[in-house]
Amino acid sequence: MKTLACLLLALPLAAQIQVFTLQTGLPVAAGPSVNLGTAAAGDIFEVRFRAVNSGSAPLALSTVTVSGAAFSLAAPFLPITLAPAQSHDFSVRFAPSAPGSYSAILSVNTFSTLLRAAAVLGPALFITNGTQTVELNTSSLQVNLATGQVLTLALSAGNSYSTPLTLDSLSLSGDGFALVSPPAFPLTLAPGETVPVPVRVTGVAEGESAAVLTVGPRRFTLYALVFRPQLAAPRIITGDAPRNGQQLTVRLQLAQPAVGPGSGLLRAVFSGADDPAIVFPNGAREIRFDVAAGSRDATFNGAPETVLQTGTTAGTLRLEAVTETGVTTETFRFDRAAVVVDSASARRNGSNLEIDINGFDNTREVGSLNFRFFDRGGNPIGGVITTTPAELFKNYFAQSGLGGVFGMRAVFPVTGDATIVGSVLVEIANSVGRTDLQRLLFP
């Protein structure tokens, strides 16, 4: 019983308050006085404090006050109870309106300390955007930029007073922020004079970052909100009038320069009979494109354009430029057309006359072939020889796997004197029309 009474009496005594400053970020026990440093007249400067219950019993934190000209609490205090080891943070605001020395009493329950601070004339900070220069009236500035983007803030420090102003230091701390060609300090600004202090901001990673720019007695907090850039869908530009049997050059261009780097896919969608030749250089029907920050033009593996093989089959080709914000499309129709011949030749092979023709039929419906032979003097030999190999071509196209491409050899066995034949005219017809080849000469 005696022991219990002693314990009950000891508990209130164990509860006690300790006050720390957080000026440097780390808690430092506050003594009889705390020097808050120097601020520029007209600025608002806040210092965080921490009240900690360092006892072993709950503690009622009933009083936090600050009294003194230019000092105040940053937020109203409401009494709370702190459990053992629990803490409560609060900020003291120093807002001097004129240069001079200032002091105040900070009271936390029974603890009190003398706060001291000084105010001096500070420089004005300006930001220039294009031709417009404005003074920053607040002590912070936020910029929004995309990942990978680099912005240079055209800041400058100036003397708005009628007497020279000496600045002793310039510093910037914070990831992604850097001073660009800073002037040498200390320096003295004549009345009305300004000095550039450009700051480069790099969007390193998505999210928020901050830096403190110190110019003499003034401190500015620079915030960067870094966002992932979203690429607008670009315009599709083709080099030629798209048709079958070509390598179509394709470029992509944005309406406006990209805010940040981005990428997307260029896709070819073909409606028609299968044609394996319709591919981009990567051998696929879609290819990645990239756009660098500040650029309007897409690149394909570093090249400013890509090509698409258009195949040899009639149908509809749709190009889609896909980004995360949308899709732009261009559609091209490859109408059914007469046979296109890429190369043709005639030769004698022993007693045979051979005619080789390579080309494509985008209808895959070659219906007839006409041959008309001529002697070396250009006189026709007999009439037109017609064959109707429709079934042969149909079977060939069904199993070739080459789209509308064909290679044809017509062999004419000759038992007489084949050397009298000098040339041949060939016509190939499909359901759309007839293709006349140039006269083929037998060497």
Place this chain on the structure above:
Amino acid sequence: MKCLLLVLSVALSAQPTLHSPPLAHVLDGEGRLTAIYGLAGNFIHGRPGPALLAYANDGDIEWRLEPGRLSATRDGRTAVYATVATSATFHGEFAVLPESKETLRLVGESLVDSSDETPSQLAGRAARWQAGKLRIFQRDGSEDEIDCPQEPDAMSAASADWAFVSINRRPYLLRLTHGRVQLFVLPQRSRE
């Protein structure tokens, strides 16, 4: 007249045959011998064949460099030369092995050492790049010239009328036919 009638009587019975001969043969990105089908600008890869160290085919001679051997095939007959070379360039009937500084010439059915000056041949033509232009000197003395902003890294014959060209390590096929010389992108083999 009698001859003409004879020709016609036979010709009337002729029928065409259809075939799909490859346009060219190249080594793909993995060094495997691959036939290229289709037409100019609409290329389709055949199935990849054996992996080779170097290859050229000008329609007359097919050169293959494989680990341990160099071979040249003409008219169905193959000459073989044992070598540890890992690279080679081919110029008509000449093969140059830069590592051993050997030049071999296909003579008949043999590959023999040669001290002859190696001709600058590309499927029977000569090719020269200068100041953004690629000039092809044809067999008949005629010339063709096309724009080619970057100097090719390598060129080798891929058939009688086509050459494989690497520019900035990207593959192209160059049509060598006089009057129709043109450079085409050679797409990669489609992913299966």
